[in-house]
Amino acid sequence: MLRVIPICSIAIFLFSFKVGAQTSALAVADSLYALGNYTAAINQYAKVDSPMSSIQIARSYNAIGNYEKAIAQYQATLQSHPELSIAQFELGKLLLKTKNKDAALVAFNALINQKQENPEYYYYLGRTLETQMNQVKANQAFRKAVQLDSTHLRSLYSLGKYFVGQEIRDSALVYIDQGLRFYENDVAMINLKAQAYYNNGQFKLAIPHFERLMELGETQPFVLKRVAFCYFRAYKNEEAIKTYQMLAMDPWSVADAYSGLGDVYFQEKQLDSAQFYIEKSIEERTEIFDQEYADLGRIARIQGKTKQAMDLYTKAWEENKDNYYNYYQVCILADEYFKDPETRLAYYERLLHLYPDAAPFIAERVKKRISEIKEEIHMARN
Numbered sequence: 001m002l003r004v005i006p007i008c009s010i011a012i013f014l015f016s017f018k019v020g021a022q023t024s025a026l027a028v029a030d031s032l033y034a035l036g037n038y039t040a041a042i043n044q045y046a047k048v049d050s051p052m053s054s055i056q057i058a059r060s061y062n063a064i065g066n067y068e069k070a071i072a073q074y075q076a077t078l079q080s081h082p083e084l085s086i087a088q089f090e091l092g093k094l095l096l097k098t099k100n101k102d103a104a105l106v107a108f109n110a111l112i113n114q115k116q117e118n119p120e121y122y123y124y125l126g127r128t129l130e131t132q133m134n135q136v137k138a139n140q141a142f143r144k145a146v147q148l149d150s151t152h153l154r155s156l157y158s159l160g161k162y163f164v165g166q167e168i169r170d171s172a173l174v175y176i177d178q179g180l181r182f183y184e185n186d187v188a189m190i191n192l193k194a195q196a197y198y199n200n201g202q203f204k205l206a207i208p209h210f211e212r213l214m215e216l217g218e219t220q221p222f223v224l225k226r227v228a229f230c231y232f233r234a235y236k237n238e239e240a241i242k243t244y245q246m247l248a249m250d251p252w253s254v255a256d257a258y259s260g261l262g263d264v265y266f267q268e269k270q271l272d273s274a275q276f277y278i279e280k281s282i283e284e285r286t287e288i289f290d291q292e293y294a295d296l297g298r299i300a301r302i303q304g305k306t307k308q309a310m311d312l313y314t315k316a317w318e319e320n321k322d323n324y325y326n327y328y329q330v331c332i333l334a335d336e337y338f339k340d341p342e343t344r345l346a347y348y349e350r351l352l353h354l355y356p357d358a359a360p361f362i363a364e365r366v367k368k369r370i371s372e373i374k375e376e377i378h379m380a381r382n
Helices: 009-036 040-043 051-063 069-082 085-097 101-112 119-131 137-146 153-165 169-182 187-199 203-214 222-231 237-247 254-267 269-283 290-302 304-319 326-339 341-354 360-382
Strands: none
Touching: 009 040, 009 051, 051 069, 051 085, 069 085, 085 119, 101 119, 101 290, 119 137, 137 153, 137 341, 153 169, 153 187, 169 187, 169 237, 169 304, 187 203, 187 222, 203 222, 222 237, 222 254, 237 254, 254 269, 254 290, 269 290, 290 304, 290 326, 304 326, 326 341, 341 360
């Protein structure tokens, strides 16, 4: 006698079989995803009808760099499951990454409107507003993130970086020091603190922070160049020389290192060494080097070599004719070198002709000297 199996039992059996199959497919897909086999993972996730598998498909497309399909998958997921904040958040970050600024702004504002008070949402909102050149609102978002989490380092860094860039040292240090209280060895924050003092001309105060960067293994050329300059300005010439020598090991920074060494030796009144390194700097440069010629001119002038100094300042001016100060030095040296007042007068008059907008203090001195030379000429003729 045949036994009749109830329909409900068959349904339960089929449902259990389907769930078991999906669970197996999900396990396989997760394993493939973890191993970085994203295309195969997508095929497996497609067999599983669940919100999480849909998100994983989007993540897989993102991982292989198919951002267009990843965005479409996130959007499709949210159409069916608008409550999935994780999908909205990941979509927003991807939109920001792909420079879809307006869409990213909509995504992050939607998350914030859910009143979850998540500092990450405000941080990424701030990042998006920065791309739209709305720094005021961006800073408001970063401050809100810090209000929600006083240790939110990326928001603290963003605020500190903004104020360092604006050269508002005190405001910058508020956020930088807050970050360093929680992450004392954070390289980015230490660098910001060093830059805050450096930009403010407080070179002695910048030194320990640049030194800390170097202790933490940050010896990139830009760090070495700045700390060497700080040593130089703080009259720590021995340290400056050692650091510029380290900088010279970088093939792209040799000219800067030699120029710095020239400055240090000039400060030490070792004029021969200063001249040697400045000339070496000129040999290494491929771009304009008006400052190096000006430095050599200054050395020649101290050595009493007026004609040589004038020629060097002339070269400096020819390298960069926007810098009228070097031509002013040419005028002063010509005034010392030439006996003929007409020749000396021509130099000064040319300066006023070439640079009608020269700084007032220079223009006034030149005009006064022109009057004196004209009086000299007038007296000689009578």
